[in-house]
Each structure stands twice: as C-alpha cells, then as structure tokens.
Amino acid sequence: MNYNVINLLWQGLSGQKNWPQAWRSPELKSRYDAVIIGGGGHGLATAYYLAREHGMTNIAVLEKGWIGGGNTGRNTTNVRSDYMFPESAKMYNFALKLYETLGKDLNYNIMLSQRGWLTLIHDQHQMEGARHKANWLNCNGVDGQIIDKARVEEMLPGLNVNDNPRFPVRGAFLQERGGTIRHDAVAWGYARAADRLGVDIIQNCEVTGFDMADDQITAVNTSKGRVETGKVGVAVAGHSGVIAEKAGFRLPITSHCLQAMVSEPVKPFLDHVVISPGTGVYINQTQKGEMVMGGVLDHYNSYGQRGNFPTIEKVISSAVEMFPGFSELRLMRHWAGIVDISPDSSPILGQTPVSNMYINCGWGTGGFKAIPAGGYLLAETIAKGVAPEMAQPFGLNRFRDNRLVDEGAAAGIAH
Amino acid sequence: MIVIRCPYCGEQRQEEELTFGGEAEIVRPLEPSEVNDEVWTEYLYFRDNPKGVNHEQWCCSAGCGQWFKVLRNTVSHDVLGVVTYDKILKAEQVA
C-alpha cells in the first residue's frame, strides 16, 4: 500500500488496522542469483538498485541482526558532498543528489533537511584551505562557498566568537545542500522498496563461511542454512575484514569505534550542521530538539560498539567550548558504531581477489552520506561483474598501485 | 577505560596516558629494493584486523615513553598480556 496522505487519513479513520507489513520476513531459500551480506543502508540500497536498475529480483539481503542495526542506526545523520578530489566529489555528490529525491522514489519520508553544513575557519591556513576548496568544488560542479564571520554569527547565535574563544572564528565554509536525514528511515525505506520488488530480506541470519571452488564462491553458509549463489556483495562496514577472512583475503582496513552522543531535547537553537576543525567536533540539532554530537575516532582497534569515556569528555568539552550555553544542557545518551578505516579514508568499491565477490567498504566515518551511491555502484558491479566508471578510482587494487585518494585534507577532521 | 600496566615503568596507565600504535610486529622488509611492489604495498597498507585477539603496540606516552606490545581482545577490550618490545608476542607465551 502506498504511503500518502489519503491512505493515512483512511487508515486513521479505520483504526490503523490495515497497514501491511513494511517488509516480509520470508524463509531463506536455498538458492539466489545474488546474495548481499549486510542489511544496513549500503546493503539494502544495493538490493534495491539491483532489483530496480538491473532487474535482478531473485536476490537476498542477509543481516545478522536487525536491519539498520549497524552504523546506519548509529551515526549522527549528517550528509554533505563538499569533497575535493573530482573522483570523490562526483561520487558523494551523486549520493546527495539521489538522497534529494529518495523520499519520493522510495515512497518513504527520509526527512531530508538540507539546512546547510558549516565548516568553521579558525586561522589563516584554514582560510586558505577553504578558498582552495571553494574553487575546487566549483570546478567539480558542486555547490560551496565561504561566508564571513558576521554571517556565521548570524547563522549560529550562541557560537563563542567574542569572548576570547580558544578557536577564533574567521568565517566558515558553507555547503547549503548539506544537512541531515533520519537515518533509520533510510534503512527502512530501502528495505520496504526492495521488498516490494521481490527482494528477500533475511534478518537474524549470520554468515558463517563460504563454499568455494577455483577462487569463486559457490555457496554461502549461514546460521539459517546454506545458500547457493553465483554472486556475493559485501556491505558490512566494520566487519568487512571478518567476511574477507572467511573468503580468504585481507583488506587494508582497521576497525575502530566511532562514538556519538545526544543531549536532552531543548527548543530550537541550532539551525544548521556545524563542524570545527579546531575541536574536531560536529554538532546538529534534531527535529526533536536533541543536540547530536560526534568527534574523532577512538584510536585503538575495536569491534565493541561502545566507547570509553575520554572521547565523551573531549567531545562534550569541545561542544561547550564552541557554544558556552551548552553547559546547561544534559547529555542523555552515548553509543558507538564500528567504522572501517582505510589508509586514505576513501571507500573500497568493486572487485576482490574472489572473482564473484564484490565489496563496498572503507567508508570510515563518512558512510552514511554516501549510502545511495555506495548501493548504486555496488549493484552495478554485481550485475555486470565489473565496477562502473565512477567507482573505479576506489578499487581495492589502488593500494597496489599506491594511487590513493586521500581526502584526509578535504574534511576538517578524519572524514 | 582500558587500563594497561606499562612493562617498563610498571605503572597502571589509563588509555588517555597511552598512544595506540596499530599492529605489532609488522615486518618491514630488510632489503626494500629487493622486494616487488606487491610485497611492499602489502607492508604499507594491509593490516590484521581481527575481531578477537589482537597483537598491537602501545606507547607509554604520558609516562616513560617506551613502546611495548599488548595482546588485547578487540570485542571485550580485555588486555590478555603485555610484554616489553624485545619479546615476541605470541598468545601462548604470555602469562
């Protein structure tokens, strides 16, 4: 049943009793044309595009827990596409463009709020970097501009600009199309749409190993049984190394905790997303009024999905330093995801040493903003057996050629 | 809070006092000019990333400044063993 106002009114009058399932819970079949491991945003998007763009509907998404339960459900919901290298700019901007119509395409409100993303500028060197970025973005056809201190003060009342702040504000880099999206809705929207196209979404199904012959996978072994297939897509973020190991190869990835935290809700105070390269912290305010904050990675390898207190202290101190009025807000909850960090902080897309396994990982701390592109590109890779042009700069083989795409300089902090 | 006792200065250090240095015992080929590109890029970029027991190195950066090796579980964060840098870190050798 379509989600629209008419149906909402009708259902409201009849007690909400006729809404169908958002997605089925089918039995795992013994054979699929393609299997996607990972039921987060990237995996579900891959399934959707495989079905919609390439007509492959006899496919399954295998998720070891509940869909969207990994990084997709844990991030700070920020999206932007202000990347510098043209290959990155193209891909992230493609993602943002897809996001711009995704709610309508999926018939599921993802609550895209393009409220503007500000990267603060604290010193001359950063200002020079911002000018370069603005020009490069214009060359790449992506929106972005520098705004002055007065405009920043106007957009961010409450930002510590005048009281001898530790990080003075000289201006900011603004991408107006950047903003936030309701993260769970992306997973659910893609899941429902893929399911409607016939994709089987199998939750509580963990991959335990692969049957292989001649460097090809012949079947995927899972906690719910064995599945024969000719194509496997992998979109499991921090667990990519675990899956790769089962398939017999290594990835240049290390898994780390990325923590996020949220305050109790207050009335609207912050209308944009802001990041400070001085503190490394990014903040936005949800529609409910909570301040969502995040910062740098926890530095040691971890699959724990829980962070330790030093990061919390650092992020909260930074937020209060940036907005002194925040000292009266209350931290309500903090959590973490597992991010897969690659040597150049750029994703790894495309083929692997296993000829029918295709990977989408390495997004590090920036995977959420790229979900539609990651899914679209992995889908095409699976369908055609080779990565599309947009994804080729991000192949696993770039590390052999040492052709890294190092956006480390592009983001204010590590992605 | 991960707490590790530095095997050099003997102090219990909280993670804020330490610096994590990634995988321990990575082998840098002794004759770089004699290995091929695949071996060299493997050394440069590919790392073990186990979900479970990890061989890693830490520096007592706020303390004595020595690097040492740690066996730690990356899920529970339990520290299973700590040795000075001259020792080889194999699971069975650590008390």
Add this chain to the structure above:
Amino acid sequence: MSGFRLDKGGRIDRARSLKFTFNGKQMAGHPGDTLASALLANGVGALGRSFKYHRPRGLYAAGVDDPNAMLEVTDAYGREPGLRAGQVQLVDGLSAQSVTGWPSPAFDLVSGFTRFASPFMSAGFYYKTLKWPNWSWYEEAIRKAAGFGTTSNTVDARLREQRHDTCDVLVIGSGPAGLAAVDALKGSGRKVVLVDHAACVGGALRWEDAQIEGQFGAQWADGVAQAFKAEGGQLLLNTFVTGAYEGNFFTLIESRIDDTGLAAERIWKLRANQVVLATGSVDRPLVCQNNDRPGVLLSAAARQFIGEYGVAPGRSLSVFTNNDSGYLTALAALRAGIDTTVIDARVQPSEAHLEAARAAGATIKTGVEVSNIKGGSRVKGLVLSDGGHVACDAIALAGGVTPIIHLAAHRGSKPSYNAEAAAFVCPRLPEGWFAVGAASGARELSDVLAQGHAAGQSVGGTSTSVPVAKVELSMGGIEPLWQAKTGNPKKMFVDLQNDVKASDVALAARENYVSVEHLKRYTTLGMGTDQGRTSNINGIGILAAQTGRNIDAVGTTTFRPPYTATRMGAIAHHRQQDGFSPRRYLPGHADHMAHGADFEDFGWQRPDWYSDNGPNREAAVDVEMHAVRNDVGVFDASPLGKIEIAGPDARAFINRFYVSNLATLKPGRIRYSVMCHDDGIIFDDGVVACVDDNLFLSGPTSGNAEVVAGWYEQWRQTEWPDMKVAVAPVTSNWAAIALAGPKARDLLASLEPDFDVSPEAFAHMRFVEGTLAGVPARVARVSFTGELQYEISVPARYGQSLMETAMGVGETLGAKRIGMEAWLRLRLEKGYLHLGSDTNGRTTPHDIGMGGVVGKKPTDFIGKRALSLPYNASENREQLVGLKPVDQPIQIGARVLADGYDTVPAPSIGNVTSACDSPSAGNIAMALIENGAVRMGERVKIYADGQVSEAEICIPVFVDPKNERLNA
C-alpha cells in the same frame, strides 16, 4: 492533581518555610522537599503537555524516572532548560516554569487540534507522509513544538571540578542492600566508597514501613552510615554513578547544593576493584485507558510522597495493582487518612494482604481491571471492567517492580527475563561485581539484607551477622498484566513522554517492526528523557504478546551511559579556553606584546605582524619585508623544531629519515632536506646540522616538532633497537631568533660572539656553537628569506632578553621585528617550500624537484621504496612551479584549469599553493600543476572566486635569482 500537605509525617523540616514560584505563581514548601513534592503539596495538577498529542500531564514518579515533569528551573546559579521536578532539591528563591503547553499547561490551545488529529498521528505517521512538496515545509513547525526549555548564550555560575580516585569496593546505593554490604565490611580495612543519589542514606527505608534490628529502617540506616564514616569510609551523597566502563572505571556526578541552589558539580573518575550494585528498583505502571491523566502516578511514588515528604497525592486514592506491593501503598495512604480503594486485577490475591487492607479501612475489588480513567486535566474517577465506577482524585498504578540494572548493562551484561520476578535482571555480571537487593530482583527486605550482607563478605567483609528485618507485609507475588484487557488501546499509554500507546506497539508489530530495537526506533518508545525506565518493560510485554514470542526472546534495547542525564558543564569541567587546549607562548612573548604584535595561532601564539611597524597589516608587512631586504629583520624562530640525535650511530640513524645523503655531511655543515612516510609522501622539511660525528641537530617544522620527535623515537625503539643512538627533543629548551638582511652580520657581530663571523669563517649553511655575550648559543647560517641570515638559539630563559638586546643594538642598523606574514612572503619571493601549503597529501620529493637528490642517495631511507611504485612514478604528476600573472593578480587557492577550458565546471590540473604581492616583484605565486616542470613559459587559465584569469608558468624564484644576497 489534588495533592495536599499532610498534617504530619515526612522527613521535611516543617518549622521552616521556603518560597518558590511555579509559572509565576508564588508557592511554599519546606527544607527536605523536592520541587516535585512541593508542587504536589501545593495541589498542582498539569505540569505540561505531551509532545505529540498535547495531553495534560502531571507528576508520575518521585525522582528521575518521571517521564512528565520536565521543567525549566532557575536557581541562584543559573537556569537549566530541562530538569525533572523530582531531582531538584527545593531551595528558597527557586523558580520553575512549564515548557510545554501554550499558553499554559492547564489550558493549551494546540490540544484542540491534536485531539482531532491524533487518530492520524499514530506512531511513525511522518514516515508515511509529509514528503510533499518537501519535508522542510513541516520541519520548522515540528521543531518549534518539540524540545523542553530553551538554551541561552550565558554561562552558568556553577563551579566545576574533577577528581580521580581508586578504591577497593564501590557500593552503589545506600538502601538496605548497600548498607548491609557496608555493614558487613565494618572493620575489614578495605577502602570503600558508598554512593547514593539522594541527600541522605537509606534508599526506600526513608519512606517504607520497616524495622531493622529493632529500629525504624531509616534510623538503622543512619546508624550504619555513621559507623561507616567513623571508620574512614567515603560517603558520597547527592551523587549519581552515571556510567560503568571497562576496567571497572566509573563516572560519578556529585552535586553540591546549598541554600540557594546547585552551587557546584564534581565529576569523579573512579576505578574500583570490586563493585556492589545495590541500585534498587523502580515501579512500573499498568497500561490501561487514559492512564496518563494528571493524578495518576506510580504506586511506589505515592508511598514515597507520603512517607518521605508528608504529601498526599489526593484525598481519595485508588490503587490499581497486579501484585502485592500495591497493598503497601494502600496501607500507607490509609494510615495518612486518605480514603483508599484497591483494585486488584488478580482473582485470588494473598489473604494476608487482603486482610491487612480491609482492617485498615480499604475498599477492595479483585479480579477486575480498570477499563477507563476519567477526568480531563485532573483525575475524577475510574470505570472498572465489570462496569463499576469508583470516584477518586488520585490513582496509583502498581504494575510491578523493575530492577535498576543499567550499570551492569553498560558493561555488556545481557539482561534476561526472570519470570518469577516478572522483570529483567542481569544474571551474569562483569568480574568483581555483585548485584544485590531489588537490583537483582529480590523484593523481600530479609532477602535484600541477606544478599547485601553476603556481597559484603564476598568483597572482604568479616562481620558474620545478617541484620534482621521485620515488615508488616511482603512485597510478594505478581501476575504480569502488560495491557488491560478492556478499554481502547489507542488511549492506553505506554511511553508517556513520547505519547506511545499500546495501539502503536500493535501497529509496529503489524507492520513487522518486530525487533525490540525497531519497536523503539519506529514508535520512539523509550527514547525520551526518561529513557523508558517505566515504559520499556510494558512495551516489551505487549510486543511479545502481539508477536507470539516470549519476553526473553524479545529482549531489551541497549542500556547506555549516562544512567541519568548529566550536565554538559560538569563533564567539560575545566576544559574550557586554555584548559581545553593550552595556548603556547613564545619565550619572547612579552616583547612581542610590548610592540603591538597581532598574534595568530600557529600551534604557538606567534606574531603575524607588529602594529609598531604600521597602522594595518599590509602596511606593517610592507615595512617588515622592506627591512629584511634592505637592513635587517629580527624574527622569533623559537617554535622551529630542534631535536638532538646523539650517539655513535647518530649519522646512520638520521640518514634513514631524510631523503638527502647525510653520509657526507661534515661537522659544522648544514643541509636542507625533506622526510617522507614510508609511502613516499613528504611530511616534513627542514635543515639538519652536523655538530660532530656523534651529534646531529634535526630541525623539523614548528608544526611537526613533537610529531617528528615521536616518529624518530618510534622507529628507534620498534625497528632499530640495536642502533646506538639517543633522541632528545629540545624545541622548547632553546629560544631562537633569526637575523635576516644585508646587515645581519653586523647585528650578529654586535651581540659579542666568541666566534668569527666573517664570511670566510662562517659561510652559508654552516653551524657554530659558542657564546653570545657569554650566553651559550648555537648559531646556524641558514636562510628562509633568501637574505643573509643567521638563526641563533639560546637557552629558553634568555629568549626575551635576546629579542630585546638584538632589537636594541639593531636600532642603528634599522632593525625591525618581523612577523609571520612578512616572513612567509619573503620566502615565497625565493620559491622556498612552505610545508602543508606547497605540499599536499600526494606530494613526493620528485614533485618538488628533489628527484636528483634522491637519485644520488645510495642507502635506504623511509619512503624510498615507495617512490618507485606505479603512481608515485607515473606521468602527469602535480609538480611545484612558479606562476606569474598575465592579466589579473593570482589568488591563493585558485584552481588551474585543464587546457582548453575557460569556464567552470571544468577538469582542473592543479592549484595555486602560495601567492602574494611582493614589493619588488609584484604579484607572484607558486602552484602544483600537472607536468608543471616541463611546461615552463606556458600559459594556463586559473579560476578563483567566480573569475577566470591567465598566468604563466615560471621558475619559482622572483628575487635575486643568482642568490648573491644569500651568499654574501
């Protein structure tokens, strides 16, 4: 609410009165009250309105468990946008404001609309609509409707502190369980910390009817606490344990409240060897129609209001219960003179309980449920499932007791459902932890004391006798009732803050959001400020029933720190301004200040330009550059890295880092070089001086001074431990100034050097150790400006004096202080590299013209092998070149467009990395451009800020190309 103050009872100080205001209205209370108990005593009903439906809401619980009582509270020290009334100690002059409901919680205009719209506003309705034309149309209105109080730009006046400590045993909770543990530890010599969030010990003993060791429970509690403190035990009251982390590391927030408000907060970081979790439990409500009306509250809260604060929730109370503890509430109410009816959903409750209630005067109905609660903004009565009516003005809901297990769950203990207790407990705890009392599911006081005592013994206690308890009635049995069987599920509230109803849980089940996490995120159950403390279990129970699973299979969502919301100011404590990240000042800072330096943070506070030299930046920079090219400039170079590499293997060691061949660097000589990471990318540049064969001085950039020292040390320890070399970072041990300009030698000579400064004796790229005016000095003749230049290092304590002296004797030479901006423009005139501007994350030594140097080095260095990898050795690399403008001045950050393009968007092949207007050479720039090195003389189009202009590629030397000045 129809609450009122009872004539007697409670632990308040009735002799003293405190004045406060609520929504502008003057009210009074007593010391010992919380804001909640005082509001209840003043008969306040609706405190606010719920988010979605704008239904009136009143007090539900007595403490932080309350989903409704979020108020903006102002005391003498500041204004907090959202506090639960039950967590605020009443002080004189307090003022509280409702934050939901307009114009007031009692009379809210929006509720008319929401009452009409609510059938359409079920859980998750916004996912199904509000897409057209654009979500942002609706966003504004939704944002305004949400949130509790407002933030302000002012900082509060509360003091903040942090403490670190360790202890043998941390006892969390000073109720009977925790106190029994502490009692068992008497005389054991263990270092024990006992924590409680309340202002005094005792936990539920402060209001429950119980006798321990022949005394009133609260008296016994005080006695144990006194003995504990007398022994040196640390008692932290008004303290929440907010997070349990690995390593038995805990965060605690201790509040210091004085007569006028919350004066200070202290964050504790505490590590414990062993932990006794005695955190108690919280009541949960029953889910029945209109169970959200003001006047409805949790059964245990009703007892606490009566027993601890002497406040009655109403004159005529109904207790709706599915378990024996409801009778405790009935008895407490009856003894306070409140008419009470007990409605027990169970068909055959315990005889003892029925008898006791009847004897005290209760009306009792069994085997019936509440099918509707009547009243608008106040409870008026209720309707039973058998059709009966009961008139009342307050209703206590007793749905069971939920152990407070959060801290164990923070550590990853998986909660599991205990059917006997009808609650989730954590059976497997982290090492060294003991869960006791209500937190572990025990409900009878004798069990609670026994468990506490046993835990105390397990952690080193030596006392052998368990305190003996006497209670009138047991807490006893329960028959779970997750949702009333009669009534309208669309009006049965599960999560009161987020307006989640039983029908919403059913909807989520119907739509297949059946994982407990999906239930939470889809319906927002448990996502409010109360984090589902009183609602999660009911939601889980209803979901289990709806999906035909048992409760353990559904499970709980994840418990996360903090246990209770923590003021961000308390967490940030001193880490503000320089406490966040200390500003670093140069040794000559006072001198710079005295001469009007405009400081910029370059990792150190460095003068960017001096207002002594000109009225504005451009004018001053002009003067400064002129001084360097014509007279002499004095520049504070102290932050430039200085690292000593010492030992027999010093030369071999340092030679493994720099790309240049340092095997041939003789004593007294200096060489400029760069160093790379092992991927071949440059990450630092600087000069290396050979003092003698056993001592080298490495000079990394100021931004990398510590990084490079750490880099050397890491390689030394982990890769080459057999090399006989020591690394000493000495950057801040030595202050340094640079003298640059044609008269630099004259100025140096005036500083009384004990060494020969003539050009023959002291040539370019030489190093000398000696004294200046008797002060030890290391002097390098090396130039960043292209002029005759000396860099003088003296022990840091002489830094100020050196600046002053140099400028003093330099006055007759026309010496000027030089800031960073002039310094950087001067080096640009010579095409010298500025790391991090002229290099990016891809630049190799070949790209900046050092290919020849690399080629001449026979031995390995870090990065060498990678230089022959495909990409590093490929065509079309970005190479560092100079640029001269053809038509418009070149701006920094401009992009160089690919050939054939003159508008954007366009592919681009490089960028302008440095640019300035030179007094002698005009507008000049450096750029990284693909194949730049072989395109000398060619013209390219560059784009900046909406404009395209033309420039010519040239060699990046714009002043003194023959280096005559340098070699003077």
